[in-house]
Amino acid sequence: MKSKLTTTGSRLNPSQRPAICLGMPLYNQTRFLPQALDSLLAQTYGDFNLFVSDDSTEAGPGQIVNSYAAKDQRIVYHRNEYRRGLIDNWRNCFELAGEMDYFAWVGDHDAWHPRWLESMVQILNTCESVVLVYSQNVNIDNNGGILDKKIKPGISTLGMDNTRRPLVVCRQGQGFGNMVYGLVRARALRQAGVFPRVMWPDVILCIKLALIGDIHQVEEKLWFRRRTDRFSMPRQKRALFASYRPWYFKLPWPLVNAWMLTRSPPALAGSETGPQRNLRFNLAAVYFQRWWSKFGGGSWIGSPHEWRRGKATWIRKLKKFRTAVELKSK
Structure with missing residues (x-):
């Protein structure tokens, strides 16, 4: 769903440049981390600070970040004293940044076009109703090759009233895992609760942001999202929290x-x-x-959605057993 973007005002002059912080939740990533850092530091809009919250169990990621931080003062490295888990490490990125105007989470294994940040800053600077802006993305594999995977359509709520906007995002929104990596107004993010401690926190956060203001997608593919593993519901549940x-x-x-x-x-x-x-x-x-x-997706029983498509574990086991019986009977 797309709406025409109408900007108000003009681009801010240098004395009015907003305070921008990027937050990188880091976890045992070494292979693609240098490329991610190089990509961020090469942004055409370079007036930002990058806060890295390291939740790793290994020393390698921190050593890489510190080597970059020694050369670029925009990087601020923090090593957690104990494992936080995915949700609290994301929250920690925002807390480390302190006072700012705009904020965005960035992956430790992705890459970005040099104009990625600039394109989003321009929209937030000139369109006051927008609280979250994100770019189109390209899915890439471990070697940087483009994956032939359908990308979920983006959304723009511009022109919708305060009642319709959140309902449309909740009912029709797709690709919340892409939206959450956009640039957001810090005050709106605080009001929405930052990163909620729930299952599917990205969905709840984006819906809450839609209660506050507009969500808009930049119609350019400026983010190269690396798909390193297939999504797994059990793995996702384990990753959300480290212990409690x-x-x-x-x-x-x-x-x-x-x-x-x-x-x-x-x-x-x-x-x-x-x-x-x-x-x-x-x-x-x-x-x-x-x-x-x-509900029930990824478990042994499976969800109604998985039942309809024959993807529940017990259905796959049953199909495999039936195939084996048919082969033996031949």
Whole structure:
């Protein structure tokens, strides 16, 4: 879904340049890390700081980052004292950055076109309604070759009213894992809760940002996203937290996430109007209706979505057994 971008005002002069921070959650990456750092440091818009939060169990990634930091003062390296897990390490990137205007998470194994950051900064500088802007991406393999994989369409909510916008993102949005790597206004990110401690935190974050302002995609392929492994639900669940998991992770995640959408941001607690509260509950209902069919995905039982496509583990085992029986009978 695309909308025409209409900018307001003009580009900021040097004395008004926004404070921009990039956050890199690092975990045991050494092979592609130098290329990622080179790619970021070569951006045409170079007025930013890169905060690296190292959650690795090995010393190699930190040594690589420190070698770059010794040559470029824009890099700030932090080694966690203990394993945080994916969610808290992402949150730590934002906390390390401190006060800023714009923020973006960056992968430790990806690459970016030199104009990636500049293209997004220009939109946030000139379109006040946009709180999150992200570029189109190209999927690449370990050797840098382009993967023949369908890329989910982007979305732009420009021109939508405050009620329709979050509902459209919740009901029709795709590629939330791409959206979350865009450039976001720091104040909006704080209001949305940064990176929620839930299953599928990227989805919940983007929906909450849509409650605050517009989401827009740059119509250029400026991000080269490296697909190193096939997605695995069990691996994703293990990676979210290093040790302790919140008690509510024992409950069905579609229910928990829908509940999260009903909660008001602390900054607005007690000041929301009736229509705003109603919108949150309506949003939670839309979310639950869309995502309930994925509950159980990656487990032995599987989800209704996997059942319909014959991808549940028990269905695959049954097909394999039936094939073996048919071969023996021949």
